[in-house]
Amino acid sequence: MEKQGNTEKSRVRLVYTGLVNLSLRLFTSPLSFVFMYLVAHYLSSLRNGVLLFATWQSIFVLVTGYFTIPSDIFSLLTSRYTAENRPVGGAIIVNLVSGIITTAVYILLIPYFMSTLGYYDPFAFLISSLVIITFYVNKVVIAIARGRKPIAIGIGYSLFQISRLGFVILAFYFLHLTIIGVALAYVIGYVAQTLYNISYVDANLKIDLKTTLVIIKKSLITIIYYIQLIVEASLVWLALIITRDAEIVSYFESALIIANIVGWSQSVYDGLIAKLGETKSKDVVETSLKLYFVTSALFMVFTIVEAHALLYHIRPEYVMSIYTIVLLSVSNFARNLYTIFYYSVFMIDKSMGVDDDLSFKGYTASLNKSNLTFSIIGIAVSTALVYLFKGTKPYEISAMMTIGLLINSLWMLFSSYKLSKRLYNFSVPYKEITSSVSAMVIVVLAMLELSKNVSYEWMLLNAVISTFMFIGLLYLFNPYARYLVEASLREIRKILMSRI
Numbered sequence: 001m002e003k004q005g006n007t008e009k010s011r012v013r014l015v016y017t018g019l020v021n022l023s024l025r026l027f028t029s030p031l032s033f034v035f036m037y038l039v040a041h042y043l044s045s046l047r048n049g050v051l052l053f054a055t056w057q058s059i060f061v062l063v064t065g066y067f068t069i070p071s072d073i074f075s076l077l078t079s080r081y082t083a084e085n086r087p088v089g090g091a092i093i094v095n096l097v098s099g100i101i102t103t104a105v106y107i108l109l110i111p112y113f114m115s116t117l118g119y120y121d122p123f124a125f126l127i128s129s130l131v132i133i134t135f136y137v138n139k140v141v142i143a144i145a146r147g148r149k150p151i152a153i154g155i156g157y158s159l160f161q162i163s164r165l166g167f168v169i170l171a172f173y174f175l176h177l178t179i180i181g182v183a184l185a186y187v188i189g190y191v192a193q194t195l196y197n198i199s200y201v202d203a204n205l206k207i208d209l210k211t212t213l214v215i216i217k218k219s220l221i222t223i224i225y226y227i228q229l230i231v232e233a234s235l236v237w238l239a240l241i242i243t244r245d246a247e248i249v250s251y252f253e254s255a256l257i258i259a260n261i262v263g264w265s266q267s268v269y270d271g272l273i274a275k276l277g278e279t280k281s282k283d284v285v286e287t288s289l290k291l292y293f294v295t296s297a298l299f300m301v302f303t304i305v306e307a308h309a310l311l312y313h314i315r316p317e318y319v320m321s322i323y324t325i326v327l328l329s330v331s332n333f334a335r336n337l338y339t340i341f342y343y344s345v346f347m348i349d350k351s352m353g354v355d356d357d358l359s360f361k362g363y364t365a366s367l368n369k370s371n372l373t374f375s376i377i378g379i380a381v382s383t384a385l386v387y388l389f390k391g392t393k394p395y396e397i398s399a400m401m402t403i404g405l406l407i408n409s410l411w412m413l414f415s416s417y418k419l420s421k422r423l424y425n426f427s428v429p430y431k432e433i434t435s436s437v438s439a440m441v442i443v444v445l446a447m448l449e450l451s452k453n454v455s456y457e458w459m460l461l462n463a464v465i466s467t468f469m470f471i472g473l474l475y476l477f478n479p480y481a482r483y484l485v486e487a488s489l490r491e492i493r494k495i496l497m498s499r500i
Contacts, residue, residue, distance in 0.1 A: 011278060017271035018291055019488070021154030025267045031161040033310075035168060036257050039182050040314040042172050044250075050315075054246035055119040056179045057253035058236070059128050063135075066233055067106045069226045070098055071136040075143035076222055076273075076346055077215045081354060082147025083277025083347075090212030091140050099136030103129045117246065124179040131183055134190035141197045147277065150270040156193040157267075164189030214354050221352065221360065224368035228375040232405060238383050239401055243390045252398035255321040258310050259328035261303045265296035266336055269343070276347035282426035288340050290429045290480040293436040296333060298470055300440050303329050305447045305466045309454040320395035327402040334409040341416035342367065348423050367419055374411040378404035432480045439473035 043053040078091045110125045145152045167188045171181025239248055268291045275284050307325045311318040346352060351362030382404030386397055420426075443466050450462050474481035 014269075014271045014275045014284065014287060015291060015484075017151045017274075018268035018295075019484075020151055021157075021267040021270045022265065022295055024154035024158050025264050028158045028161040029261075029264065031165045035161070035165045035185075037310075037313060038165075038168060038172065040254060040257070043178060043182075044315045046178065050250055051119060051246055052178060054249045054253075055117050056182055057249050058117055058240065058246070059113070059125065059179065059183075060253075063106070063128055063131050066230060067102045067132050068135045068139075069229050069233065070102060071095060071139040073098075073219045073223050073226055074215050075139055075146075076343075077218050077352065078140060078143040079147035079273045080277065080347060080352065081211060081215070082144050083274045084147075084354070086211050086354060087208035088144060088147075088211055088215070090207045090209060091143070091215055092137065093207060094212060094216065095136045095140040096133075099133045102136070103132045106132060116240065121179065124183070127180045128183040130187045131190070134187050134194070138190040138194045138197075141194050145197045146270060146273055148274070150274050152197055153270050154267060156197045159196050160189040160193040163192040211354065217358055218352055220358065221362065221365045221368065224365065224372055228368070228372045228408075231372070231375045231379055232408060235379055235382055235401055235404065238379075239386045239397065242383070242386050243397065245394060248394040248397050248401075250315075251318060251321045251395045252324060252401055254311060254314050254318045255324035255328055255398060257314075258303060258307055259325050259332055262296065262299050262329050262332040263336060265292065265299045266339065268292055268295050269340055272340065272343050273347060276344065280348050280424070282424040285340065285344050285420065285424050285426045286429060289337075289426075290432045291484075292337060292340060293429075293433050294474060294478065294481045294484065296336060297436040297440040298467070300329060300333055301443050301466050301470050302463065304444050305451045305462055306459055308451055309459045309462075312454045318395075320393070321398055323399045324395070324402055327399060327406055331402065331406045331409040334406075334413045338409065338413040338416050341413070341420040344420045344424060345416060363419060363423065367416060370415050371408070371412050375408045378407035378411075380404070381407060429480070432478055435474060435478040436481075439470050439477070442473065443469045 039056070040053060043049060043056055046052055074091050074095060078088050081088050106129050107126065110122060113125060114120050114122070142153060142156070145156070164185045168181060168185035171177040171185060175181065177184075236249060236252060239252075240246065269288050272284070272288055304326065307322055308319055311321055311325070345363050345367060349363040350356050351358065352364055382401050385400040385403060389397060389400060421428075446469065447462060447466050450458070450465070453459075453462070471481075471485075475485055
């Protein structure tokens with residue numbers, strides 16, 4: 001029998017954890033906006049700004065799209081075994097070694113990257129390699145937090161945003177750095193986040209060889225998912241090779257920056273793995289779905305309503321990326337929803353347990369193989385479209401690139417939902433889903449004209465109006481949203497009364 005961790009694990013409050021982490025993300029979201037805006041605006045405004053911004057985005061896509069994808073290979077298994085109170089400290093050493101190896105490969109390929117992008121600054125590319133190592137260590141520490149004390153993730157993320165923004169301001173306006181400054185800002189942010197989570201998370205960090213070897217062996221199943229991400233990340237690089245136009249990357253990545261706002265709603269299921277480590281009840285999945293649709297629909301509203309103005313402030317011509325944002329936002333919405341089902345399948349899959357034999361026919365393996373097949377199909381579709389229409393406008397090509405990603409996301413959602421429904425037999429919360437989606441569509445349509453105002457005052461006003469409209473509609477027609485509002489008010493009242 002595998003030895004257990006010595007620390008007593010308190011019960012996870014799924015909804016409380018999700019709402020606290022989401023609130024922290026919302027409170028720090030202005031910092032993320034300011035950082036993304038400063039990077040895009042500052043780099044784009046310099047001489048050869050479009051090339052400079054496109055180069056940084058290409059480096060970042062390469063770093064996060066290819067070379068840091070393996071950092072997540074052990075994350076799900078580490079989170080699951082932590083939730084099951086297993087010692088998982090060895091995963092930190094494994095991820096660190098993996099990061100060093102991956103960084104070495106990246107450094108060897110720097111001459112090729114510079115030649116393809118047409119931007120020659122070896123030092124900028126070398127400094128960017130530091131992002132890889134810090135990212136690897138940060139990922140595995142977050143994985144431990146997700147399985148042990150998921151509420152720590154929100155606080156760590158807030159420290160990341162504060163540290164990253166603080167350093168990039170120093171780098172740009174005092175040190176007059178460009179790409180090097182942005183890369184170092186990410187490094188500082190990851191280090192701050194890692195230090196906080198390591199000091200706060202109550203986990204057994206000693207090297208446990210047996211559990212570590214199991215994690216490495218079982219990662220042969222989860223690695224399929226990350227191969228899929230590598231395939232998808234190749235889309236930007238393929239488009240660049242086909243068109244030889246870095247401006248396409250600028251349009252696509254500026255849209256992606258804004259569309260990723262939808263992904264912030266992932267915070268509401270930070271506690272899902274830890275909770276499923278306690279119980280495999282269908283109620284956990286149902287509650288996660290209700291909470292996700294209430295919050296993610298609101299983030300969709302934010303993204304679409306503010307998209308035009310945000311693109312304009314990054315660079316006026318980027319407003320032509322609006323269709324790319326819509327498609328990417330829908331894709332992100334579907335993929336975040338897929339993650340709930342994927343986590344539920346992974347946590348109930350006996351073939352992924354510490355004491356069970358490895359099986360390539362288990363639920364997780366079957367799901368990953370199916371998703372990989374459709375990812376290849378989706379990327380082939382987008383690549384074909386880019387090739388056929390490579391003579392069109394850059395913003396039109398950027399929209400075509402998203403079609404393959406959308407195909408992938410929709411298939412992943414469908415296949416994971418079908419399997420999770422069979423394993424848990426949960427009830428689909430149709431009323432909460434339809435009311436959330438309907439409210440989202442109504443608010444977006446109502447704000448369509450106002451959203452074209454690009455002044456910061458109008459952006460703030462639009463955000464306030466759309467938020468109140470959305471919450472009001474949900475309070476009237478969504479039972480779970482009404483429960484959340486009333487429960488939150490009771491909690492606030494308790495806190496205030498206790499301080500009187």
